[in-house]
Amino acid sequence: MSVRKIVTYPADILEQVCKTVMVFDKKLGKLLDDMYDTMIEYDGVGLAAPQIGIDKQIAIVDIDDSTTYELINPVILETSGTQTGPEGCLSFPGLFGEVTRPYKIKVKAQNRKGKWFEMEAEDFLARAIQHEVDHLHGVLFTTKVSRYLEEEELEGSSKE
Numbered sequence: 001m002s003v004r005k006i007v008t009y010p011a012d013i014l015e016q017v018c019k020t021v022m023v024f025d026k027k028l029g030k031l032l033d034d035m036y037d038t039m040i041e042y043d044g045v046g047l048a049a050p051q052i053g054i055d056k057q058i059a060i061v062d063i064d065d066s067t068t069y070e071l072i073n074p075v076i077l078e079t080s081g082t083q084t085g086p087e088g089c090l091s092f093p094g095l096f097g098e099v100t101r102p103y104k105i106k107v108k109a110q111n112r113k114g115k116w117f118e119m120e121a122e123d124f125l126a127r128a129i130q131h132e133v134d135h136l137h138g139v140l141f142t143t144k145v146s147r148y149l150e151e152e153e154l155e156g157s158s159k160e
């Protein structure tokens, strides 16, 4: 396993729609393991493949160091409610802003073996997943920021 280099804005790969993953092999497993190492190294709560220069629909989320969700070809099926809170991104070092998103989501995705599963998430986990799914469609959180936050407002904010 190894830590990959983070692609920071501006970069074309961060603003394009990623390709569907068709092959679920050992190489994909290695990539997911590297994404995990990279997310931990940079102290993030999520990471999308384009953030390490790979234009494929692969994202991982781990908001509390207990459960790592691996989402391949994820689709958000349902959303409800709203939440507004601070967001950051490993591709925008030092930049934080308030983003409003649905509070609760239902997602389907494939795991590293290609098996489809569904999961529900709410609150911060739902926020992190939506941030990563946006990455896979070339959508950056800066397009959704209602207000940028100053450093003193940032206590405890997470990077995705």
Ligand SMILES: [Zn+2]
Residues within 6 Å of the ligand: 088, 089, 090, 091, 131, 135, 141, 160
């Ligand atoms: Zn991000």
